[in-house]
Amino acid sequence: MPKINASTVAEHRAQQREALIEAAVDILVNEGATAVTPAAVGARAGLARSSVYQYFDSSAALLATITEEAFRRSNEALTRAMATVNGPLERIEAFFRESLRLGAEGAHRPAAALMDAGLHPACQQRLMELHVEQVEPFRAAVEELGVPEPALTADLIAGMLHTALAAVENGATLDTVTKRTLTLVRRCLTPSSCTARAPEERG
DSSP states (O other): OOOOOSSSHHHHHHHHHHHHHHHHHHHHHHHOGGGOOHHHHHHHHTOOHHHHTTTOSSHHHHHHHHHHHHHHHHHHHHHHHHHTOOSHHHHHHHHHHHHHHHHHTTTTHHHHHHHTSOOOHHHHHHHHHHHHHHHHHHHHHHHHTTOSSHHHHHHHHHHHHHHHHHHHHTTOOHHHHHHHHHHHHHHHHOGGGGTSOOGGGOO
């Protein structure tokens, strides 16, 4: 039995499970979904394959857990960020700002890798459900603003976020991308922006 580096067996098991998830995510992002096997994950985490089976009985179970974890952690961060502000526009800005920060940290990579992994239909369906749940607070805030065609507007604005995330992924600085993206979001969602030019565009 491996040495326990925690005050209780339960904490030890939680630490081992977390180490296995981190190892599985690392393999997924760098090597692809087919490389996520109990043996490979155990080796990456420094645990025997038999130990891995105490937590995950198959590659499918590992991928299913990664799917849930990839969104749970991001959702918690997004919820905290949006809870610190009032008003729908401010919540949208907080959602974008935190999404970009998470993107700069690579938090979106597991979900992106899973999207391209050719998962079992049930797992793919769950992945889509989790994505819908993640963007629901953003979409609700857009609707609360009372803009025309709120569902379409939210989709179009979300496209801006995806482009911004790609820019960060390709090396653009987080601060520059965040500032520019939020400026454009405000212009798109502030009624007066349709009839007035932004200060930096005048002159």
